[in-house]
Amino acid sequence: MDVQRIILIAALAIISYMLVLQWNQDYGVKTVPVAQAESVSAYQSTVDPVATAGSDLPTTDGATAANTDLPAAKAAAAAQQQLVSIKTDVLELLIDTKGGDIIELTLPKHKAALDNDQPFVLLEQNGNRTYVSQSGLIGKDGLDASPNGRPQYTSAKNSYQLEGDELVVDLVHNGDDGVVITKRFRFTAGNYTIEQDFLVNNGSADTWQAKLFGQIKRDGSKDPSQTTSMGMQAFLGAVFSTEDEHYEKVTFDDMQEANIKKVSQDGWVAMSQHYFLSAWIPAPGAEYSYSSRVSNGNYIAGFVSPEFTVAPGETKTVNANFYAGPKDTDLLEQAAPNLELTVDYGILWFIATPLAWLLKTIHGFVGNWGVSIIFITIIVKALLFQVNAKAFKSMAKMRKFGPEMTRLKELHGDDRQKMSQAMMELYKKEKINPLGGCLPIVAQMPVFIALYWTLMESVELRHAPFALWINDLSVMDPYFLLPILMGATMFIQQLLNPTPPDPMQAKIMKMLPIVFTFFFLWFPAGLVLYWLVNNILSITQQYIINKQIEGEGPSK
Structure with a gap:
């Protein structure tokens, strides 16, 4: 009788195990690699964008949207469109010359899936998802505050590749008023931080004034790097760091309920997900306005700098860094103070x-x-x-x-x-x-x-x-x-x-x-x-x- 019981229990255990395996194969959580859609410019529509789209750029106080990131130009202007491809050892990205935004960024050191050699896509702008990094100049003379929409930059080449330790990519806008603005991207080997400089050469007869802004725009799509549906989930949403609070999480639901408005000396703003992070880190030594808002179904978090002036005949540079990569504590500590806090160990952080x-x-x-x-x-x-x-x-x-x-x-x-x-x-x-x-x-x-x-x-x-x-x-x-x-x-x-x-x-x-x-x-x-x-x-x-x-x- 005992032998029969043992045999029955063993048989039941084997059958149960096989049923669980089959259930998991049919209904379990799978990491299915999604074919990467080609990222496209947001400015290629032939429909009047002002009539169909809301405002995605900040005002000079960083509170609400003031201008659309879609131009009011005719379809013919889209012919000037250019996407610039850049490759380094750790980053591959596309920059839209209309506005100079990063509309795609992949991480070749991190695969999309274990059985897939495609790199992990962090930023993209296509039918699957909108997650981009935007920056520009707003205010009195800022190009991005123009009624004609985002400025059109030009690039010497369509593609660049890092050879050596450093790569510099310049996007140039020659204004009719004699003001030349260069949006410079600086890449370093092995570094996920992109240095972005705006060089304003005022060749006009008048004083030129503007403010620098940087923002991250993301839709409400699910986290593609989340690997499990059981247990606790990694945070997905915006994160702010200021003098008063070094690490403040803001969920998409929080952003729906109210706009975040903060003023702080230094700090940073980020969009966090499982394993990966994108963050704007303004240059230290100034007081910045930080804000969040929801526009056209997109969740936006960013900063606005104090106003700066450029006298006639003068050239001035303003800058901010953009980090896009893994949530590696060593890399984050090098990128900005307190950025390593985005590796969130919960309430038991002192043990973790x-x-x-x-x-x-x-x-x-x-x-x-x-x-x-x-x-x-x-x-x-x-x-x-x-x-x-x-x-x-x-x-x-x-x-x-x-x-x-x-x-x-x-x-x-x-x-x-x-x-x-x-x-x-x-x-x-x-x-x-x-x-x-x-x-x-x-x-x-x-x-x-x-x-x-x-x-x-x-x-x-x-x-x-x-x-x-x-x-x-x-x-x-x-x-x-x-x-x-x-x-x-x-x-x-x-x-x-x-x-x-x-x-x-x-x-x-x-x-x-x-x-x-x-x-x-x-x-x-x-x-x-x-x-x-x-x-x-x-x-x-x-x-x-x-x-x-x-x-x-x-x-x-």
């Missing part, structure tokens, strides 16, 4: 931050992120060794004196008061803490949650392989083997623990490995690996302590 540092440090020696997670599990376990040891000793004693507890229960029958007194005397005599078994879980949960955020926010783990079938630690195990092994180790732990005296509680405890296995099926493989190794270490420690306690005699 050292864990992230330790994880990267270990990886520097072992070269494998999965092995690094194993080592960090061992270190965390060593730090909590004494806490776990006390808990395991209490559980081992409860297991050892389980028959005595059963005898006391039978002796006192329904007299709960006498039974409780007898149990308390036994606990006191044998130094048993009935709540001791909760300590390992209580101690582990903050670390577990902090490590969850660490693994989820670490772009280094994106597409990072471990061994065998685990080729991406940031997503779930494709065959669910790690969660199943984790569930099996939980079951083994229960065998080492004392059986709860209450039959209902005992049944619930037996169900926990199944429940946890189900929840962990779609968790990132790196997180399941941590919990699996932690369970194995706990089993080892608990087994040794159980043997020690069983070898001791009763207290006198």
Whole structure:
């Protein structure tokens, strides 16, 4: 009969496993590479854009829109349109000469999908999505405040490629009034920060005045870099950094409800998503107006500089940096103060931050992120060794004196008061803490949650392989083997623990490995690996302590 039961349970387990695999194949979350649509200029429509589009550029105070980013020019003007292609070792982008905006930016060092060699697309302007970086000059004489719409720049070439350490790309606008404006993009090898300068050469007889603006415009489409639909999700929305608040998240819903308006010395504004970030970082040493708004279904966050003047015959330069790349703390710290805060570890950041540092440090020696997670599990376990040891000793004693507890229960029958007194005397005599078994879980949960955020926010783990079938630690195990092994180790732990005296509680405890296995099926493989190794270490420690306690005699 026992053999038949074992065979039936094994068969049921195999069938259940195959059903889950098939369900995941048919309905599970898949990273399906979307064919990249060609980014196009927003100014190629033959329809009068002023009649059909709202205003996407800021006013001089950065509060609301004042001018459209679509020109009021005729269709013939679109013939002057030019898209400039630029390639560096870490960036590939398209710049629209109408306005000089970055309308496409891809990251060749980061693939769109693990089984796809296409680079990850961060910025794009096409039928799939609108996510662009815009900048220009507004105010009294600013070209972008002109009733004719965005200025038309010219470029010496249609394409540029970084050769060496630095690449400079100039877009030039020659005004009828003798004012020549050069929009200069400066790229550095290995750097995701693009330096943008506006050189204003005032060849007119009048003083020239304007303000610099930079903004990020994005529609409400979902985050293409989000890899899981289970558990906590990475933040998607705008982020502001000012003197008063170094890191303030603003969701798209918040932007719908009210416009954000801030004035601060220095700071930055960003658009954050899972693993990647775009951010405008104005030049330090000035007071800037920061704002957000919603226009034409797009969410816009940006800054406006103080007004600057250029005297006749004078040339003046104003500048700001634009970062577009991975949320790598080292790179973000170099780009701007407090920008590394966009790697958001949640309320347990004080635990997650050292864990992230330790994880990267270990990886520097072992070269494998999965092995690094194993080592960090061992270190965390060593730090909590004494806490776990006390808990395991209490559980081992409860297991050892389980028959005595059963005898006391039978002796006192329904007299709960006498039974409780007898149990308390036994606990006191044998130094048993009935709540001791909760300590390992209580101690582990903050670390577990902090490590969850660490693994989820670490772009280094994106597409990072471990061994065998685990080729991406940031997503779930494709065959669910790690969660199943984790569930099996939980079951083994229960065998080492004392059986709860209450039959209902005992049944619930037996169900926990199944429940946890189900929840962990779609968790990132790196997180399941941590919990699996932690369970194995706990089993080892608990087994040794159980043997020690069983070898001791009763207290006198």
